[in-house]
Amino acid sequence: MLGKRLTELRKGKHLTQEQFSSLINVSRATYAQYEIDRRQPDYETLQNIANFYNVSTDYLLGRTHEVIGETLISYNDPTEKIKAAITSDPELAEFWEELSQREDLQLMFKQTRDLSPQSIKKVIKIIKAIEDEESEE
Missing domain, CATH: 1.10.260.40 (lambda repressor-like DNA-binding domains)
Structure with missing residues (x-):
């Protein structure tokens, strides 16, 4: 089955x-x-x-x-969809926990509802790369 x-x-x-x-x-x-x-x-x-x-x-x-x-699982909340998309990558999942608290990114999170899990993962990786680069400066 x-x-x-x-x-x-x-x-x-x-x-x-x-x-x-x-x-x-x-x-x-x-x-x-x-x-x-x-x-x-x-x-x-x-x-x-x-x-x-x-x-x-x-x-x-x-x-x-x-x-x-x-x-049972509502993706009306875009953060749940993001969590599901990155659950297999512990580093991204940890980064997401910090990122999800940022009010300045809430609008972007809402836009993810139309993206595939693979695209969501790419977006989070890009944000992480930008954040990492900014923290090095």
Whole structure:
């Protein structure tokens, strides 16, 4: 059941296995094994997948047939979407904790709701590079 759900969700987002596997920080070969039910993701990876698709882990595991993730994990708050996008990078996640408190960047955070997780990660990396450069001066 997990493999079928993963395949449907990935194709629904028009992503290749290569693209999606890089978003959740696993190899394409490992991810392909998930889709054919030859391998199971660990808990953290399963959570990352559920967060990305905005569904519950119960839905991914076939415990429910209702796609109710939209009511469980709301990305109306753009900071949650950012957190989900960078959760696989501890350095960025730590930087995000500091950055999320800055009022001068709140408008930018709201603009992320239309970006892909990969694009969000790039934006946070760029901000970090600028911040690092400014702190060196």
